[in-house]
Amino acid sequence: MATTPHQHASADDPRVLLDDHMGLYEPIPPYPPRTEREQEFYTLGDGEMFLNAGPHHLATHGVLRVVMKLDGERIVDVDPVLGYLHRGVEKLCENADFHQTIAYMDPLEYVASLFCEWPAVMAYEKLLDVEVPRRAEYIRVLTGELNRVSSHLLAMGFHALDLGGITPILYSFIERDEIVEMLAAITGQRMLFNYFRIGGVNGDLNHDFMSRLGDWMSRAGQQVAANAALLNENEIFVQRNRGVGTMDRVTAIKHCWTGPNLRASGVPFDLRRAHPYSVYPELDFDIPTRAEGDSLARYLLRIDEVKQSLRIIDQCLHQMPDGPVMAKLPRLLRPRPGRAFAAIEGPRGEYGIYAVSDGTDQPFRFRIHDPSFLHLQSFTTLAPGGLIADWMTLNASLDPIMGGIDK
Amino acid sequence: MSEDRELAPASTDGAPNASSALVIPGSTSVMAPIVVPNTLWSAADPAAYADGRASEYTHLAEVEASGIASRDDARWSGVLEIIPTKADYVLDLLRANSLWPLLSGLACCAFEMMSSATSKNDIDRWGMFPFRASPRQADVLIVAGTLTTKMAGPLVRLWEQMPEPKWCVAMGDCTCSGGRYKRSYSTVEGIDRVMPVDVYVPGCPPRPEGLIYGMMKLQQLVKDRRGHWPERAVGPTVPAGV
Numbered sequence: 001m002a003t004t005p006h007q008h009a010s011a012d013d014p015r016v017l018l019d020d021h022m023g024l025y026e027p028i029p030p031y032p033p034r035t036e037r038e039q040e041f042y043t044l045g046d047g048e049m050f051l052n053a054g055p056h057h058l059a060t061h062g063v064l065r066v067v068m069k070l071d072g073e074r075i076v077d078v079d080p081v082l083g084y085l086h087r088g089v090e091k092l093c094e095n096a097d098f099h100q101t102i103a104y105m106d107p108l109e110y111v112a113s114l115f116c117e118w119p120a121v122m123a124y125e126k127l128l129d130v131e132v133p134r135r136a137e138y139i140r141v142l143t144g145e146l147n148r149v150s151s152h153l154l155a156m157g158f159h160a161l162d163l164g165g166i167t168p169i170l171y172s173f174i175e176r177d178e179i180v181e182m183l184a185a186i187t188g189q190r191m192l193f194n195y196f197r198i199g200g201v202n203g204d205l206n207h208d209f210m211s212r213l214g215d216w217m218s219r220a221g222q223q224v225a226a227n228a229a230l231l232n233e234n235e236i237f238v239q240r241n242r243g244v245g246t247m248d249r250v251t252a253i254k255h256c257w258t259g260p261n262l263r264a265s266g267v268p269f270d271l272r273r274a275h276p277y278s279v280y281p282e283l284d285f286d287i288p289t290r291a292e293g294d295s296l297a298r299y300l301l302r303i304d305e306v307k308q309s310l311r312i313i314d315q316c317l318h319q320m321p322d323g324p325v326m327a328k329l330p331r332l333l334r335p336r337p338g339r340a341f342a343a344i345e346g347p348r349g350e351y352g353i354y355a356v357s358d359g360t361d362q363p364f365r366f367r368i369h370d371p372s373f374l375h376l377q378s379f380t381t382l383a384p385g386g387l388i389a390d391w392m393t394l395n396a397s398l399d400p401i402m403g404g405i406d407k
Numbered sequence: 408m409s410e411d412r413e414l415a416p417a418s419t420d421g422a423p424n425a426s427s428a429l430v431i432p433g434s435t436s437v438m439a440p441i442v443v444p445n446t447l448w449s450a451a452d453p454a455a456y457a458d459g460r461a462s463e464y465t466h467l468a469e470v471e472a473s474g475i476a477s478r479d480d481a482r483w484s485g486v487l488e489i490i491p492t493k494a495d496y497v498l499d500l501l502r503a504n505s506l507w508p509l510l511s512g513l514a515c516c517a518f519e520m521m522s523s524a525t526s527k528n529d530i531d532r533w534g535m536f537p538f539r540a541s542p543r544q545a546d547v548l549i550v551a552g553t554l555t556t557k558m559a560g561p562l563v564r565l566w567e568q569m570p571e572p573k574w575c576v577a578m579g580d581c582t583c584s585g586g587r588y589k590r591s592y593s594t595v596e597g598i599d600r601v602m603p604v605d606v607y608v609p610g611c612p613p614r615p616e617g618l619i620y621g622m623m624k625l626q627q628l629v630k631d632r633r634g635h636w637p638e639r640a641v642g643p644t645v646p647a648g649v
Binding site for chain 1: 510511512513514515517518519521522525526527528540542552553555557558561562565587588590591592593594611612614
């Protein structure tokens with residue numbers, strides 16, 4: 001029987017999907033509009049055209065597909081098409097027990113994995129009413145800030161890469177590789193660490209980690225400054241970023257922006273200070289902000305954050321208390337029925353986990369809040385009026401990660 | 408090796424560059440192949456190249472006429488058919504040492520793939536570096552990251568846009584078998600359900616060294632001429648000898 005489009009035996013069978021290419025992945029305009037917004041977007045005006053970028057495109061930071069409506073080289077409208085990396089994490093987590101869900105958190109934000117584990121274990125600790133040992137909290141902050149530095153360094157490198165500069169990414173990866181190698185010394189994995197546990201962390205710091213960290217800290221500031229000097233004094237880079245994608249503070253708050261993108265618009269909101277968690281109240285650091293709100297400000301703010309992260313790492317190493325790294329908990333966790341929300345400040349903004357327990361060993365409902373998803377919605381506000389090249393700048397400076405967006 | 412396939416002897420008048428040296432003896436056919444002994448390189452697996460067939464078949468037309476040719480041997484057509492098959496061995500050597508991967512990162516593994524391309528683990532040392540953005544310029548498709556059902560069609564389209572000969576490396580547990588998302592409703596449990604795979608690199612994600620090892624395995628595969636799949640059928644099939 002010949003397979004006709006949209007009449008499959010099973011939509012989950014990829015072999016069936018291959019039979020008709022056009023049904024699955026048709027270029028532009030794709031499908032009959034289902035909403036008013038699609039009706040408006042897929043109606044071409046005088047002299048306008050569509051341009052498709054993605055899902056395989058270098059500047060989309062993953063498998064994002066962006067349909068642009070163009071008038072010449074000016075962008076009239078933008079339609080991001082999501083779901084190319086939808087892995088069904090929330091549903092998987094609702095069918096796994098509380099310990100197993102932590103492993104599903106890592107690949108969400110794969111350049112900063114610890115920041116997705118962190119809100120999950122915090123939410124479970126709220127459900128279980130567990131007190132985490134102080135040494136474990138310090139280790140969480142220490143490893144988390146290391147991960148934040150590696151994420152921001154990669155963001156700087158990819159920002160330059162999207163604008164055509166190859167060299168900065170090579171320097172960024174040197175520092176990033178060193179950081180993930182030292183984290184691998186205590187977690188056993190380079191990227192998807194699976195290190196945080198409910199009530200603590202998986203293992204104590206070891207000699208390999210500490211010697212690597214001490215070695216790296218002696219040159220970290222210098223290296224970061226050298227990496228930044230590659231770009232900060234690059235006339236082309238600055239010209240292409242200044243004044244592009246300018247977001248004012250009111251619109252940024254309305255669009256639910258968080259993290260460096262919000263602070264680059266002049267709002268000094270940081271969950272580490274606004275809703276303190278872990279041991280951040282005991283640590284001394286600043287919340288850098290910038291008033292401009294353009295792509296250059298978002299880039300520069302990440303460098304400022306790296307400096308603050310290095311300060312925090314230094315303080316953690318000096319104030320690290322002795323003691324256990326895990327609370328005493330039964331192996332089988334059955335929290336009382338209830339719900340909990342925990343949020344932390346990640347390198348891209350506020351990561352939140354909302355978990356509902358029904359008294360069994362599995363979460364009844366599991367909801368992931370990801371900041372990149374909210375930053376992505378501002379494409380339709382910021383990109384129109386600019387050039388196609390400006391959209392590259394905008395996307396790179398917003399620094400979305402598709403794993404968290406598509407979940 | 409029979410006598411009439413020997414290289415046409417140079418003229419005997421003593422002047423090596425005299426025009427008479429270019430005159431073809433009447434007894435020799437124009438189509439007689441030039442046989443050059445292979446002192447350059449030999450395959451690690453002596454059974455490679457059509458099960459170590461006898462070297463009297465030096466001409467692709469003869470190979471085709473003999474009926475032993477599979478689809479894999481019939482890569483050349485048109486003018487290139489007059490090139491002896493020894494040239495094919497050399498071309499495989501060139502291909503193996505200049506594998507251009509397609510820069511197609513799907514998820515987490517993409518960062519380890521990029522890490523293997525940058526300063527610390529520099530796979531340019533083995534001739535695998537220029538990550539091409541266009542599938543039409545790429546030799547190897549490194550599928551790095553979870554393949555979802557929505558992305559399956561675009562990825563297969565990328566694979567089909569790549570010119571032959573081409574190879575596919577499945578990087579990471581998700582692409583090998585589904586990995587930690589095996590039970591999900593929206594992922595493809597292993598990319599060998601939608602495209603042929605030459606090398607599997609397990610790990611979640613594999614270290615850059617792991618990817619480099621997999622790519623070196625692919626180089627050996629290319630040299631042994633086992634990487635090319637005669638039938639690009641959809642679905643899990645395994646070629647002979649792999």
